[in-house]
Amino acid sequence: MAVQKKITLIGAGNMAEALIAGMLKGKVATPEQLYATDILPERRTHLQDRYGIKTGADNGDAAAWGEVLILAVEPQVLGEVLQLTAQSIKKDALVISVAAGYPIGSLAAHLPPGARIIRAMPNTPSSVGAGVTAIALGPGVTEEDRETAEAIFRSVGTVVTVEERLMDAVTGLSGSGPAYVYLIIEALADGGVKAGLPRQTAEQLAAQTVLGAARMVVESGDHPAVLKDRVASPGGTTIAGLHKLEEGRLRATLINAVEAACRRSKELGAGPRD
Numbered sequence: 001m002a003v004q005k006k007i008t009l010i011g012a013g014n015m016a017e018a019l020i021a022g023m024l025k026g027k028v029a030t031p032e033q034l035y036a037t038d039i040l041p042e043r044r045t046h047l048q049d050r051y052g053i054k055t056g057a058d059n060g061d062a063a064a065w066g067e068v069l070i071l072a073v074e075p076q077v078l079g080e081v082l083q084l085t086a087q088s089i090k091k092d093a094l095v096i097s098v099a100a101g102y103p104i105g106s107l108a109a110h111l112p113p114g115a116r117i118i119r120a121m122p123n124t125p126s127s128v129g130a131g132v133t134a135i136a137l138g139p140g141v142t143e144e145d146r147e148t149a150e151a152i153f154r155s156v157g158t159v160v161t162v163e164e165r166l167m168d169a170v171t172g173l174s175g176s177g178p179a180y181v182y183l184i185i186e187a188l189a190d191g192g193v194k195a196g197l198p199r200q201t202a203e204q205l206a207a208q209t210v211l212g213a214a215r216m217v218v219e220s221g222d223h224p225a226v227l228k229d230r231v232a233s234p235g236g237t238t239i240a241g242l243h244k245l246e247e248g249r250l251r252a253t254l255i256n257a258v259e260a261a262c263r264r265s266k267e268l269g270a271g272p273r274d
């Protein structure tokens with residue numbers, strides 16, 4: 001779905017660039033519809049040269065321009081940025097924040113009453129178009145707003161809607177999850193090297209195996225346990241490997257990892273918010 005609105009991005013770092021690239025590639029927006037600000041002149045030049053979009057350093061000017069405002073600065077500076085730009089934001093603008101751990105209530109405290117806010121939690125694979133984003137809808141958000149946010153984040157992957165109270169769980173799973181999987185890929189490759197494979201070959205086999213297995217889950221719609229049972233033949237190699245994973249408590253370890261990251265996200269979110 002193309003978004004027929006002017007979109008401002010405040011903070012043009014990695015996540016903003018992933019969104020700009022995704023929206024243009026997916027024809028969700030044209031370059032003329034995008035305006036990004038950043039304090040670094042190199043970032044502005046880079047985005048202008050690479051994507052042909054409007055860039056600037058004046059957040060107020062950009063905020064006044066956009067009908068959709070994407071806040072993509074670091075959470076530590078978001079309060080200050082909002083303080084300086086809130087009065088410039090269009091009255092009817094949809095505000096989307098990707099700042100990790102920054103609650104809708106804290107955003108609303110900086111914005112005029114009745115501001116429509118969507119909080120989003122994308123993850124790093126968004127930069128290769130394979131991200132997953134959880135969105136939580138603030139009070140007064142319309143169906144059209146939700147569709148707009150979905151179209152924007154679908155341009156870099158898939159989108160789920162959750163209640164805001166589940167954002168820490170999202171952070172523990174899909175936010176931190178890519179790092180868990182990198183560790184798993186590295187370990188699988190180490191196993192391949194131990195079994196005699198050249199390092200590069202082992203890494204390729206490991207990464208593609210994880211990618212392929214994930215696609216099987218997503219595209220078949222089958223439960224992972226069903227797919228696992230299908231590859232584990234009686235007395236075969238796979239069940240021997242699976243037995244070792246169970247001995248090593250892989251499942252409990254991954255559950256613990258998600259739980260610990262979720263807890264840490266809650267702790268960080270409980271800190272002061274300006």
Ligand SMILES: NC(=O)c1ccc[n+]([C@@H]2O[C@H](COP(=O)([O-])OP(=O)(O)OC[C@H]3O[C@@H](n4cnc5c(N)ncnc54)[C@H](OP(=O)(O)O)[C@@H]3O)[C@@H](O)[C@H]2O)c1
Nearest residue numbers: 011013014015038039072073074075098099100122123124
């Ligand atoms: N990357 C991810 O996968 C991911 C996932 C989920 C959520 N997020 C959220 O997305 C946001 C951006 O993350 P990121 O990874 O893209 O970080 P980043 O690359 O550091 O991007 C932030 C950009 O905003 C700029 N900036 C800082 N203060 C500014 C201001 N007052 N006005 C305009 N621009 C300003 C920064 O410039 P300087 O470098 O000079 O500070 C930087 O270029 C964060 O809130 C993060 O929590 C990111």
